Amino acid sequence: MSQPALGAALFVDYARQAFERVVASNKDAVGAAARLFAECVAGDGVIHAFGTGHSQAAALEIAGRAGGFVPTSRIALADLVLRGGEEAAVLADPLLERSPGLAERLYALATPRPQDLFVVISNSGVNNSIVDLALTVTGAGHPLVALTSLEHTHAVPALHPSGRRLADLADVVLDNGAPTGDAVLPLPDGGALCGVSTLTSSLLVQMVVAEAVALLLAEGYEAPVYVSANIPGGHERNAVLEARYAGRLHRGGH
Template sequence: MPQTALGAELFVDVARQAVERVVAGNKDAVGVAARLFADCVAADGVIHAFGTGHSQAAALEVAGRAGGLVPTSRIALADLVLRGGEDPSVLADPLLERSPGLADRLYDLATPRPQDLFVVISNSGVNNSVVELALKVTGAGHPLVALTSLEHTHAVPALHASGKRLADLADAVLDNGAPTGDAVLPLPGGGALCGVSTLTSSLLVQMVVAEAVALLLAEGHEPPVYVSANIPGGHERNAVLEARYAGRLHRGGH
């Protein structure tokens, strides 16, 4: 049946409240994350974003979008096939993100430099690939920004052998405010409808980017920012900016 006006209005109301809580609750964390972003860009670094499942949407907000920073790179499980030579059948495993041993491969395929920054995104913050990558990058000396749901991550068991969650390892933790399970509208027969984390996570990413660019400008840097490739001259302008980071910008397998 078609969505009723009441259903849509209810979600908008609940989502608006979630946005307001996220904005109010992340002011300090956004400032810390923005400082890390700005320092990375100023040092000729690249910001690498990794998320699995629907967390890939937030990674796409970080890496390679119009109005976003140019020195950004997206890490994806598909890299194992598209750039790492694995058989495509590996991606058919619905629990691949929980498999141990992926982080070293993904890190190497990202080709990071010492000044690079990592953003790891996971609602639960407990799956093996997420925690392993966080351990890998922090062990290599890279700053780490986590984007997660603190309510969800503390409501579920830690799955990694270390007992760590993503939030335990980061230099800045952005809390997307999503409830355990993400969906916000309870259904009469049980379960819930309409995830909110995509909205709030995208908002947090854009807040960090806006603050980071403000810092860069205030400190005398010219921020490398994408324009839409779908306006006249946009692709050419972006290509000039990307040339500074040749071979360092990967976009989920490409």
């Protein structure tokens, strides 16, 4: 029996093709998401990002990184402990992200204002905490951008009691193009190797930010963007910008 092809070069080739597919298929969605980002920032809003598991990587791409918007906040399950008073043991539950009833607490801990925007990230888009938060923020009138895999979400059953998925609730859906299960290189035992969603989701986030900044500048607004804190004067410059949003920027519990 022949062995499946593996190796770095094969994954790079797959990732390159995935990038091209994602760019082509999300052209309209990137523009629509960028418009929501720009309107939020221009209206003194904060962009809140939430993801669990490896989707936290895309939330980190949005909130608090060099080259990204200053008015951003990351929601994390750790907020329940670090700012919500729960015992640390609650985070040891491997199924915590699927538990019902978390969304309202996470939403309250984010201290959002009416003009704020939410970005919810989930490859499958079906876990309870993901759908609960999407329902909570849309019910409160906030715009919602979803970052998900449409192939994966439509290949698995909806877990939420409402029967809805993250993609069903969003104003804009960004499709990271990941296959069902995320990993892309088949293994001899029937498993697969190398997840691609982190790469394609990060690409989409940076595309949206780039387009949103272009919109803001073209329309005469300032674009409050972080510089690296590890260059001379970077920390001081960032602190001045952050001061405009005092008490509104949370970075996963901090």
